[in-house]
Amino acid sequence: MNRPADSAAVRRTNLSRVLRYIEAHGPCARTEIAAATGLVHASVTALIADLIGRGLVEEAGATVSGGRGRPRRLLRIVPGRVWTVVVQVNRWDIRLRVADLAGSAVHIERAPHRAPAGEPEPVAEAIAQVVARAVAQADGAHLGRVVIAVPGPVIGGLVAAAIPFGWGATDLAALVAEHLPDLPCPVELVNDANMAALAEYHALAVAGTSHPDTVAYIRADVGVGGGLLIGGRIHSGSHGMAGEIGHVPVSLDGPPCKCGSRGCLVTYLGLQALTAAAGLGAFTPGQDAAAVRAELDHRLRSGDPRALAALHDAGHALGAAMLAVASAADAGEAILGGYLADWAPWLTPGIDTRLTGRRTAMSAVGFAVSVGILGADATLHGAVHVGRDRILDDPTAVPTGDSGAPATADCAPPVSIGH
Amino acid sequence: MNRPADSAAVRRTNLSRVLRYIEAHGPCARTEIAAATGLVHASVTALIADLIGRGLVEEAGATVSGGRGRPRRLLRIVPGRVWTVVVQVNRWDIRLRVADLAGSAVHIERAPHRAPAGEPEPVAEAIAQVVARAVAQADGAHLGRVVIAVPGPVIGGLVAAAIPFGWGATDLAALVAEHLPDLPCPVELVNDANMAALAEYHALAVAGTSHPDTVAYIRADVGVGGGLLIGGRIHSGSHGMAGEIGHVPVSLDGPPCKCGSRGCLVTYLGLQALTAAAGLGAFTPGQDAAAVRAELDHRLRSGDPRALAALHDAGHALGAAMLAVASAADAGEAILGGYLADWAPWLTPGIDTRLTGRRTAMSAVGFAVSVGILGADATLHGAVHVGRDRILDDPTAVPTGDSGAPATADCAPPVSIGH
Numbered sequence: 001m002n003r004p005a006d007s008a009a010v011r012r013t014n015l016s017r018v019l020r021y022i023e024a025h026g027p028c029a030r031t032e033i034a035a036a037t038g039l040v041h042a043s044v045t046a047l048i049a050d051l052i053g054r055g056l057v058e059e060a061g062a063t064v065s066g067g068r069g070r071p072r073r074l075l076r077i078v079p080g081r082v083w084t085v086v087v088q089v090n091r092w093d094i095r096l097r098v099a100d101l102a103g104s105a106v107h108i109e110r111a112p113h114r115a116p117a118g119e120p121e122p123v124a125e126a127i128a129q130v131v132a133r134a135v136a137q138a139d140g141a142h143l144g145r146v147v148i149a150v151p152g153p154v155i156g157g158l159v160a161a162a163i164p165f166g167w168g169a170t171d172l173a174a175l176v177a178e179h180l181p182d183l184p185c186p187v188e189l190v191n192d193a194n195m196a197a198l199a200e201y202h203a204l205a206v207a208g209t210s211h212p213d214t215v216a217y218i219r220a221d222v223g224v225g226g227g228l229l230i231g232g233r234i235h236s237g238s239h240g241m242a243g244e245i246g247h248v249p250v251s252l253d254g255p256p257c258k259c260g261s262r263g264c265l266v267t268y269l270g271l272q273a274l275t276a277a278a279g280l281g282a283f284t285p286g287q288d289a290a291a292v293r294a295e296l297d298h299r300l301r302s303g304d305p306r307a308l309a310a311l312h313d314a315g316h317a318l319g320a321a322m323l324a325v326a327s328a329a330d331a332g333e334a335i336l337g338g339y340l341a342d343w344a345p346w347l348t349p350g351i352d353t354r355l356t357g358r359r360t361a362m363s364a365v366g367f368a369v370s371v372g373i374l375g376a377d378a379t380l381h382g383a384v385h386v387g388r389d390r391i392l393d394d395p396t397a398v399p400t401g402d403s404g405a406p407a408t409a410d411c412a413p414p415v416s417i418g419h
Numbered sequence: 420m421n422r423p424a425d426s427a428a429v430r431r432t433n434l435s436r437v438l439r440y441i442e443a444h445g446p447c448a449r450t451e452i453a454a455a456t457g458l459v460h461a462s463v464t465a466l467i468a469d470l471i472g473r474g475l476v477e478e479a480g481a482t483v484s485g486g487r488g489r490p491r492r493l494l495r496i497v498p499g500r501v502w503t504v505v506v507q508v509n510r511w512d513i514r515l516r517v518a519d520l521a522g523s524a525v526h527i528e529r530a531p532h533r534a535p536a537g538e539p540e541p542v543a544e545a546i547a548q549v550v551a552r553a554v555a556q557a558d559g560a561h562l563g564r565v566v567i568a569v570p571g572p573v574i575g576g577l578v579a580a581a582i583p584f585g586w587g588a589t590d591l592a593a594l595v596a597e598h599l600p601d602l603p604c605p606v607e608l609v610n611d612a613n614m615a616a617l618a619e620y621h622a623l624a625v626a627g628t629s630h631p632d633t634v635a636y637i638r639a640d641v642g643v644g645g646g647l648l649i650g651g652r653i654h655s656g657s658h659g660m661a662g663e664i665g666h667v668p669v670s671l672d673g674p675p676c677k678c679g680s681r682g683c684l685v686t687y688l689g690l691q692a693l694t695a696a697a698g699l700g701a702f703t704p705g706q707d708a709a710a711v712r713a714e715l716d717h718r719l720r721s722g723d724p725r726a727l728a729a730l731h732d733a734g735h736a737l738g739a740a741m742l743a744v745a746s747a748a749d750a751g752e753a754i755l756g757g758y759l760a761d762w763a764p765w766l767t768p769g770i771d772t773r774l775t776g777r778r779t780a781m782s783a784v785g786f787a788v789s790v791g792i793l794g795a796d797a798t799l800h801g802a803v804h805v806g807r808d809r810i811l812d813d814p815t816a817v818p819t820g821d822s823g824a825p826a827t828a829d830c831a832p833p834v835s836i837g838h
Contacts, residue, residue, distance in 0.1 A: 212657035216747070235633075235649070236749070238631035238751030238752075238785075239749055242748050250671055252670045252739060262776070325748075327663045327664065328662070329647060332656070360679050361678055362679060365658050
């Protein structure tokens with residue numbers, strides 16, 4: 001309520017409302033859009049003319065008879081008008097997904113990179129190469145945004161401390177953009193676990209789970225990360241680091257943690273802690289994490305008592321961290337991702353042991369534990385969601401074409417990063 | 420962005436913007452308001468005519484010369500046009516404060532009540548009597564709202580579990596309203612610690628503290644409660660219970676807690692735990708908490724080693740809970756209230772011991788500890804803030820009078836609770 005309700009802002013909001021409605025419900029008629037949005041018919045007509053002019057919406061060939069009066073032309077989005085390019089980078093490879101305005105993948109690529117630890121420049125160059133190959137195919141589509149998901153906190157648009165890479169604060173978006181001087185859209189950095197949180201939240205909603213206001217997503221692959229969702233949106237917090245559930249302390253005098261503290265959840269639930277507790281020997285950061293996870297998975301499925309006990313105890317610590325998020329932020333649900341989702345059957349008894357007392361004493365305050373369903377693709381799906389939201393929130397970012405049809409050449413003016 | 424940007428909503432928003440500007444900056448001229456709000460001059464003129472018609476704004480007698488052209492009439496709010504009645508109830512007494520639109524107290528009362536534990540009806544009756552006395556004096560003022568702050572979580576408008584009273588879920592607002600059939604405004608229940616959080620946040624801001632996006636308020640009197648503030652507003656969470664920092668677990672196998680869990684912060688930092696650790700003997704809920712606090716305070720100020728050690732250890736547990744809120748919600752500041760504020764000098768060494776490792780390893784992620792400055796009045800101040808916000812957010816809740824001057828008789832139609 002602090003920004004002026006000026007006419008440009010109102011128009012942008014209304015364009016967004018109409019485009020979002022058509023995206024979700026189309027093909028649909030102008031009268032339906034007017035009824036659903038509460039906008040008067042003349043406004044809807046003008047807004048749709050604008051969206052058609054930008055190539056975002058088109059009239060469907062089909063018409064329906066309203067029983068009497070003129071037949072109505074139905075409207076639908078033009079999915080191919082806007083592309084979102086999303087990249088997920090980790091220590092070993094780069095995954096790319098290009099999605100249209102409907103969220104459908106139009107291009108997928110996965111490429112290993114050989115960038116050494118400690119230097120962001122080779123990683124930036126490798127990302128730029130993959131992005132350039134995708135962008136070269138964007139015949140007529142407006143490039144809405146390049147979204148890069150990184151395994152580290154993003155503070156003020158910078159990768160703050162990417163532990164897997166050994167970087168300090170890095171403006172990775174600018175480094176990538178330097179290799180792509182003709183890129184006609186902003187580059188945005190996001191945290192990979194936050195993106196996975198967003199994607200799992202929406203995927204579970206589509207699958208029928210109704211979420212409470214505040215939801216904690218907790219994911220583990222080697223370390224333990226996550227995201228905090230409020231009203232379906234990522235809560236950034238004071239530094240863009242909310243949802244780092246792995247560093248919630250669960251004991252006063254627990255093992256020391258890389259974060260400088262001790263007794264953090266990750267010291268009980270991280271891959272290193274689990275392998276040690278399960279008797280797999282010391283796991284070191286240089287080791288192949290996938291192979292270690294596969295070995296532990298095998299032992300769990302074959303009923304190895306030490307592996308089962310390790311997961312039970314880790315579930316107990318995870319339950320304590322859930323109580324912390326439930327008490328501090330009133331999260332009403334935790335969604336598990338990564339190996340927490342894979343191994344939920346063995347973690348759940350420990351979690352329940354920790355939650356049962358509170359659940360009994362405060363039965364009015366529900367807390368649900370859900371298991372993510374998107375697996376390794378969660379981060380890319382979430383990043384696509386963010387890229388699409390940028391366009392759906394502000395359709396005026398897409399330039400007006402000549403005929404309303406998708407332009408045949410790239411028609412977007414250069415836009416500065418952070419636009 | 421999901422509600423229709425219809426003309427009534429836009430007008431309400433713009434009335435709010437203009438009224439808030441005049442409240443914060445008046446006396447001021449229409450041109451100044453237009454420039455500050457981004458609204459066109461004709462709109463500002465119409466909006467001010469509306470606010471004058473409701474008696475919320477008046478032309479100040481003074482005029483200023485703009486250098487050339489017509490002299491400008493300055494506008495200011497009419498503080499006495501709207502009263503907010505706030506009540507804080509605890510196990511022993513009822514405190515009432517009536518404030519005008521400027522937030523100034525126009526009436527203060529404190530009355531003991533003798534309502535027995537377990538029954539909400541006598542408490543409701545006692546509250547209604549105090550409110551009725553205040554309302555009887557509202558000569559010409561519009562009653563905006565009665566806000567009742569209770570020492571328990573408020574879920575769906577009900578007192579969910581008021582432990583000091585021994586109640587279950589109670590519709591205290593309805594019980595109070597039954598005794599006040601002619602009350603012309605809604606009754607709203609709020610959590611007392613949340614109100615204190617809001618008040619301390621704003622008081623510290625006025626005193627020069629710039630807050631990060633997410634702030635945890637942590638308060639202790641007998642138990643330990645609090646609030647979570649995001650962007651200066653109370654985060655409610657999934658059940659209206661966010662900010663219950665006292666029930667963040669800080670150890671895996673700590674003492675059992677009333678909440679059904681174990682190792683909660685309150686089992687280290689609550690008055691019962693502190694008195695036991697300081698060697699004051701067992702403190703029981705029936706005891707006079709103020710006297711116990713005074714005794715512990717005396718021992719701390721006289722350097723009693725057991726009392727000092729008790730506060731140091733409790734500070735350590737408090738630091739762990741701060742790390743939990745910092746990690747999960749990215750709180751960048753904790754504000755201490757109640758005896759945590761009084762005893763901050765003795766708690767701080769323990770807090771610092773717990774925070775120092777994280778602060779060193781992650782120096783880019785600041786976490787400040789502030790001490791509240793409002794003392795026992797914090798809750799009432801916060802409730803006044805909420806009551807005023809209801810009017811400043813929607814000036815159309817105040818009816819239009821005949822002349823624009825404050826009406827001489829009560830002119831508000833009955834408004835249902837929850838309006």
